[in-house]
Amino acid sequence: MAKFLLAIIFSVSLVLYPTSASAPATGGDTLGLLKIAKPPINEAVVDLPVTPEPEPSPNPELDLIMPLAGPSIHTNYFGPNDVFHWQDINSRQYHTYGVENGKFIYQPGDTWFIYGLFGPIEAVKYDWNVKYPLWNGRHNGIDFAVASGTPVLAASGGEVTFVGERVGHSIVVQIDNFQITYGHLDSFLVKVGERVTQGQIIGYSGSSGTINPHLHFEIDKYENEQRWGINPAKYLLPELKSAIIPDVSTNRYINGPLLWENPAGDFRW
Ligand SMILES: [Zn+2]
Numbered sequence: 001m002a003k004f005l006l007a008i009i010f011s012v013s014l015v016l017y018p019t020s021a022s023a024p025a026t027g028g029d030t031l032g033l034l035k036i037a038k039p040p041i042n043e044a045v046v047d048l049p050v051t052p053e054p055e056p057s058p059n060p061e062l063d064l065i066m067p068l069a070g071p072s073i074h075t076n077y078f079g080p081n082d083v084f085h086w087q088d089i090n091s092r093q094y095h096t097y098g099v100e101n102g103k104f105i106y107q108p109g110d111t112w113f114i115y116g117l118f119g120p121i122e123a124v125k126y127d128w129n130v131k132y133p134l135w136n137g138r139h140n141g142i143d144f145a146v147a148s149g150t151p152v153l154a155a156s157g158g159e160v161t162f163v164g165e166r167v168g169h170s171i172v173v174q175i176d177n178f179q180i181t182y183g184h185l186d187s188f189l190v191k192v193g194e195r196v197t198q199g200q201i202i203g204y205s206g207s208s209g210t211i212n213p214h215l216h217f218e219i220d221k222y223e224n225e226q227r228w229g230i231n232p233a234k235y236l237l238p239e240l241k242s243a244i245i246p247d248v249s250t251n252r253y254i255n256g257p258l259l260w261e262n263p264a265g266d267f268r269w
Pocket of ligand 1: 139141142143215
């Protein structure tokens with residue numbers, strides 16, 4: 001932004017104070033000055049889309065708990081003899097996970113398995129992954145790897161404002177000007193208009209709208225007619241401290257390595 005502003009100031013200064021070399025005397029003719037100072041316009045360059053710089057979110061305040069009441073684990077997606085590489089968020093150490101009877105073999109210290117991070121993740125690059133729920137090239141939420149049928153808890157109290165197809169079968173709960181989306185569910189236990197309390201079971205996880213069972217957990221803030229994608233991880237850091245993330249494209253940030261710290265911050269639509 002600073003460079004952009006400097007460019008504007010410089011352009012304006014050219015208009016107001018053209019050098020003698022580039023601006024022959026025009027007798028104070030404003031039109032003449034403008035004509036001289038105006039740079040050649042390349043339409044192709046002018047028409048390029050402008051990418052806004054990330055802005056900090058407007059100080060969101062939420063008190064959340066983990067949205068799942070059960071172990072974070074994969075089932076019925078991997079083959080019986082598959083082996084997967086996952087990275088410990090804190091130590092950056094990779095672990096090799098075997099699968100037994102369709103479930104990961106837990107290792108000491110394992111807590112939550114994060115199947116998709118919030119932010120500009122790499123999966124958007126692949127044509128075969130066009131159905132992956134990305135918005136503006138970013139994944140707006142966190143995906144918890146979890147078996148189908150695991151109880152999904154209201155991470156915050158609020159009012160149910162949507163039950164239906166959004167990110168697979170989804171529930172949206174509104175609290176103040178935040179909307180929390182629970183996606184890819186198997187079933188619902190609440191209806192639109194119902195008030196839920198924090199920790200209440202609102203449905204069961206599943207794989208609706210996707211191929212592998214996981215919970216899509218998304219937070220949006222609406223403010224001044226703007227929608228903000230909020231990184232849920234910032235509210236769950238203590239619980240996610242020992243989380244494990246797999247070495248898959250959905251966890252690689254574009255132009256960056258497999259990382260936990262979100263490089264994008266919250267983003268505005
Ligand atoms: Zn997701």
